[in-house]
Amino acid sequence: MFKLLKYLKGYIPQSIIAPLFKFLEASFELAVPIVMANIIDIGVKNRDEGYVYKMGLVLVILGILGLAAAITAQYFAAKSALGFGTALRKDFYRHLNTLSHAEIDKIGTPTMITRVTNDINQAQTGVNMFLRLFLRSPFIVIGSIVMCLTVSPSLTLIFGIAAPVIGLIIYLIMTNTIPKYKKIQSRLDRVSLLTRENLSGVRVIRAFARQNNEKEDFDEETGELLKAQVRVGRISALLNPLTFAVVNVAIAAILWFGGESVDSGAITQGELIALVNYMNQILLALIVVANLIIILTKASASASRINDIFAITPSVTDEGNVYVEAVNGAPAVEFGNVVFAYHKDKPSLENITLTVGRGETVGVVGGTGSGKSTLVNLIPRFYDITEGGLKIDGVDVKKYPLSQLREKIGIVPQRALLFKGTIRSNMLWGNKNASDYEIWFALETAQAAEFVRKLSDGLDSVVEQGGRNFSGGQRQRLTIARALVMKPDIIILDDSSSALDFATDAALRTALKRDLSGSTVFIVSQRASSVKHADKIIVLDDGHAAGIGSHGELFENCQVYREICLSQMSQQEAEK
């Protein structure tokens, strides 16, 4: 938590003023029982009505001052907590953006989302509450005890016993229940999992007529959840009654021993009442402290989750790189004995050597997990190669500023993802300054122009989140167009025609050939027919290049390639 406090930097005065005014408020509040004691001891005893009214006015003034102090404190607390949260959120998101693919994969999308939204909110609430309450409550406890000391040092001993006992009760109950609440959460996650499974697997469940068994499972899980909830409830329900009982026993003790003090003339009746009031105030303050501790525990858990992410440094950086010129006449992409491993000792790609000339089309085929996507992801430096060399236009990829490198490369990922906005706003991802003509040209090549033209709003048609208002095939074509708008030197199609029917797929390949004659094209595919006509095909098998060559050559000589072809088409078709 403390590491994050640097985000309070711009709000130092506010973060000091807030607790200070809280402190003032508490002081005013602490004065109230003493004033009341005076009303009784002086006003009532001396039968001085004027004094009583005067003191009543003092009470009202104390109230107003307290209110003013509190409002000031709350305002500055809110201001600094939000300043903290906003700065943290901004910096956190910027940090996420510096991370490279390896780290993003490791953290996972859902985690990153909850960190940005939930965890930062939690930390923000923690700061807010801390500024508001953390000084106030202990101050009231200590202040009450000090006030009691001025009234009667000997009776204060009762406070000295009762306050720690209450503190201990709160502590024990909390340490006992917090881990149990975590268990309840995981039970609830199970219930949620069962629900999700039953929604996603409804067809299978009904096909096997297993509804009753599913119901039994669910009933059992909810039964377990109930048991866990009741068990924790039993303990946490003790908190209020126990503290209530302790406080009242303490009050009984104050009255008894206080009675002795009154008898001996050490304190007055009014002071006795004041002592009782202070006892009640301590109780309230300690309960607030308990709630605050819960909030702070959550906040510090969130803070450590946030810090975990901050601690991750990007593995791919372009620090110190400046614009580089392409080497004249160099091949577009050159893999030299490349080894790549996501995890140590387990290379995903081994000894890949491949030279691709400008304007060539390269097919990348192989089974799942054979390293196809990995291979093309190395080109825009999403990951850094472990060994060997990778050059683009004759220059080592590590020498480029990342933005220069990535502007050369248009990538169409496996998952056809569009962003909320319009078709135009999605196309502008490729090139902020693209004209409508350029966009239409790209759509035309990507075989998307026809259906976009049919939309009543054309380029301004709304795209919902993820592009879910378009079919899988339409989305794929739009993502292809998005990459084409960049007019990239290298275009990578990572299994991005899987949702297209054969006819559209073929038309797309023809158009790419026609419109992108200068660009180097990588086509990753499971379909032999998609790569069949490439200038060069690289066949991957478990991270190794099982063969590099044209369709004809490979079909003759490469066993793996032959198998892939024959599993998808007849011999005669493959030989065509």
Add this chain to the structure above:
Amino acid sequence: MADRKKSYSKDTLKRILIFTKPHLHYLVLAAFFSVINVALTLYIPILIGDAVDCAIEAGRVDFKAMLPILIKLVISAAAGAGASWLMNLCTNKITYLTVRDIRRTAFGKLLTVPLSYMDSHPHGDLISRMITDTDQISDGLLMGFTQLFTGIVTILGTLFFMLSINVWITLIVVLITPLSFFVASFVAKHSFDMFRKQSETRGKMTSLVEEMIGGQHLVKAFSHEGEAEAEFGAINEDLRQYSIKAIFFSSLTNPSTRFVNGLIYAGVGVFGAINVLSPSGAITVGQLSCFLTYANQYTKPFNEISGVITELQSAIASAKRVFDVIDAEAEETDARNARVLLPENVDGRVDIKDVSFSYSPERLLIENLSLAVKKGQRIAIVGPTGCGKTTLINLLMRFYDVNSGEIRVSGTPVREITRNSLRGSYGMVLQETWLKSGTVFENIAYGMPEATEEEVINAAKAAHAHSFIKRLPDGYNTKISDDETNISQGQKQLLCIARVMLCLPPMLILDEATSSIDTMTEIRIQKAFAKMMKGRTSFIVAHRLSTIKEADCILVMESGHIIEMGSHEELIEKGGFYANLYNSQFKVT
């Protein structure tokens, strides 16, 4: 409009109460303990006041009278604490039992609703109804009820005790209290608007973050970081503006009510003291101290109640969402005279006669489809993704019912067969593999939980899954889950095949995977498919030309319609859509 809203709130409330009915005894007990607790809690200040009156000044302390008062005080405190604990236990029980029952009922409904319901409701939404909304009911409504009840009892009790001591001072308390309401409603009005804006902005931020981080690879690929940060920054700034106001305004509640409390305290103090002074000696100093305590306590339940009411409103909204699920119409039950179709009576004939079907009235999907499938025939369904190939599966399995026409299995109309036995006579392997979280063994035995180990292993062997299962860390006892990646997509598919292999029904529905399967597994899957299909009537959603060509009949679908039908040779000869599709694959570019 407002009336209607009120009446549905009332109806929703009533329905929640119906769910609490089986646990009514806890409710009665809770009320009982609550009354005891409140009575004792309120009795204690009186005792304290009495004790204070025993200690007037030096030399005038009546210890003899004080002792029994203090004993009563300790006993009351202990008993009050006990009652409060028991009350909490009872309310916990009702709350959690009711929520459990509501969840179970809703889940039970999910098992009986027609598939169209699941297909048309986002799953995330249904899950959040089952989990978050039901929790909201427990937090808001049931906990709220007890607070409401305790609050009202406390207010009435305090009034009663105060009146029994002194009417005039009570009047002061009652008169100043409404101030706290004004303050609270002023605060609520101002903070509500800001809270709404805050949560709207927060929603905007969440969806931006979800979108950008979900597509982080793309953000990097297109060097879009700067734009994304700018957009994020703008929303972040808005959020700050609204949040400061929302948090500030809402944080005024406590100091303001403390202020009102302070006023009441001062009022009671002054007028109490004057009353003590009055010649008639209307009250004693001890009673004054008792009043001061009441004055502190009196406003608390009011604040709690106003909090409870907001919670109640959101709980009712949540309850409404859960009841929407519970009220969903269940699948039409099997006809009364429906037959159970035994596997040995299935001869493999499927007759589709003049079937028309649509998901929505505007778009007719299948029109007058007729097809007579003989025993052992293979029907391939072909067409681009999204053309509605799964619709046919939905109709065969009776996940959806036809709008007109009829489907017969072994000569019997499907409407006259129980759904379970109809579905049981098909073995289904979908491209979207679904496995339950559990062990490999449990998953294979899903359709036949009583299967022996040997049977399961045989099924796995037949599905060519045995060898990879053996290599898993715990073999057949390896735990798997739907979204974990400890096994590959292809292996999942093999497990799904093994699952069907174990029961091996007389007819099959298969869905070939388009992609994402490695060559070796692919070959295994094809072998397993071939083994299953031998002698069985099969419907295959096909992507592979080899499968398509070997089919007895090919149904070619495009945008929901069956546009061509016939064998490979017939269709090629026809030179239509299929021929075009077939040729395009080999078109030289």
